[in-house]
Amino acid sequence: MSVVVVAGSSGLVGTALVEALRQRGDTVRVLVRRQVASPGEYRWDPDSGQIPSEAVSGADAAIDLCGAGIGDARWTRERRRLIRSSRVGAARTLSESCARHGVPTFVSASATGFYGDRHDEPLDESSPSGGGFLADTCVAWEQAGRPAENALVRVVHVRLGVVLDRHGGALAKMLPAFRWGMGAVLGSGRQWFPWIALDDAVGAFLWALTHSDLHGPVLAVSPEPVRQAEFSRVLARSLRRPLFLRVPAWVLGFLLGGMGRELLLQSQRCRPKVLQGQGFQWRHPVLGDALKEILLQRPLR
Ligand SMILES: NC(=O)c1ccc[n+]([C@@H]2O[C@H](COP(=O)([O-])OP(=O)(O)OC[C@H]3O[C@@H](n4cnc5c(N)ncnc54)[C@H](OP(=O)(O)O)[C@@H]3O)[C@@H](O)[C@H]2O)c1
Numbered sequence: 499m500s501v502v503v504v505a506g507s508s509g510l511v512g513t514a515l516v517e518a519l520r521q522r523g524d525t526v527r528v529l530v531r532r533q534v535a536s537p538g539e540y541r542w543d544p545d546s547g548q549i550p551s552e553a554v555s556g557a558d559a560a561i562d563l564c565g566a567g568i569g570d571a572r573w574t575r576e577r578r579r580l581i582r583s584s585r586v587g588a589a590r591t592l593s594e595s596c597a598r599h600g601v602p603t604f605v606s607a608s609a610t611g612f613y614g615d616r617h618d619e620p621l622d623e624s625s626p627s628g629g630g631f632l633a634d635t636c637v638a639w640e641q642a643g644r645p646a647e648n649a650l651v652r653v654v655h656v657r658l659g660v661v662l663d664r665h666g667g668a669l670a671k672m673l674p675a676f677r678w679g680m681g682a683v684l685g686s687g688r689q690w691f692p693w694i695a696l697d698d699a700v701g702a703f704l705w706a707l708t709h710s711d712l713h714g715p716v717l718a719v720s721p722e723p724v725r726q727a728e729f730s731r732v733l734a735r736s737l738r739r740p741l742f743l744r745v746p747a748w749v750l751g752f753l754l755g756g757m758g759r760e761l762l763l764q765s766q767r768c769r770p771k772v773l774q775g776q777g778f779q780w781r782h783p784v785l786g787d788a789l790k791e792i793l794l795q796r797p798l799r
Pocket residue numbers: 505506507508509510511512529530531544563564565566567580584585588607608609610658659660661662666667668
């Protein structure tokens with residue numbers, strides 16, 4: 499039984515992870531940016547670096563899942579600043595606090611966006627970062643863990659692929675169009691689409707907590723990557739809907755700007771070498787099976 503501090507707990511991954519931690523008997527201290535509403539919550543302000551010491555002191559691990567949504571609004575200059583600062587500020591505040599209080603483990607979310615656009619190049623944890631706004635953001639985000647590393651805290655960066663769940667994230671945004679038979683292949687559709695089912699994303703964080711030999715970057719993606727066209731085809735088939743539309747790359751760029759180009763058209767052919775090497779068992783390694791299971795989930799109450 500451990501004491502785990504979680505930041506960004508109200509999001510897609512955080513909600514599921516906190517539930518999993520509690521189910522296995524851990525005590526979860528939740529960092530919130532709003533007023534405290536229940537026991538076990540601690541108010542912090544990641545922007546100004548304020549965090550109550552009683553939230554972190556004596557904890558066995560801290561997990562950072564913070565960040566303003568990258569697909570929620572057009573990437574204006576202001577939005578880019580928020581996307582970056584919300585990640586770097588939270589990771590730095592929590593990493594410094596882990597260093598100060600001698601918390602042994604700090605696990606932070608990161609993203610496959612770290613690699614930028616890499617066409618068909620096989621990528622794993624040892625591959626260098628790429629170019630572009632998301633890649634630069636991920637580099638700065640991971641560097642924000644340095645204060646903890648320098649204090650010999652074990653730091654793990656979980657580089658998440660697109661997390662699939664029916665109730666949130668990218669899949670929930672895509673489902674209405676696909677249900678209307680208006681799903682589409684994006685651009686050439688040849689770009690690799692790194693994905694992971696929510697269960698397995700949560701499993702990867704739990705794995706990072708419990709495997710004390712693990713540190714540095716860890717790719718949390720399915721071991722069976724697909725190209726974007728294949729993803730759209732399998733999703734349409736799972737919903738028993740046709741797939742005949744294609745949105746050209748220039749239209750996505752025109753409509754969504756940098757957000758469309760980086761989020762929808764970049765190619766990352768990632769292999770989760772570290773998790774595979776350690777014997778991590780995916781519950782949903784194959785896209786078709788994962789989507790069937792995800793689409794059968796009960797509606798949220
Ligand atoms: N879901 C994916 O497909 C995916 C893929 C790659 C990487 N990731 C990364 O993994 C992390 C967790 O993903 P998620 O899908 O659970 O994200 P999410 O649903 O968007 O939740 C992120 C959480 O970050 C906190 N947050 C929001 N705006 C913030 C701000 N301006 N400053 C500080 N914190 C803020 C919120 O928690 P509180 O209100 O509780 O503070 C929010 O619930 C994120 O950093 C995300 O970028 C996710």
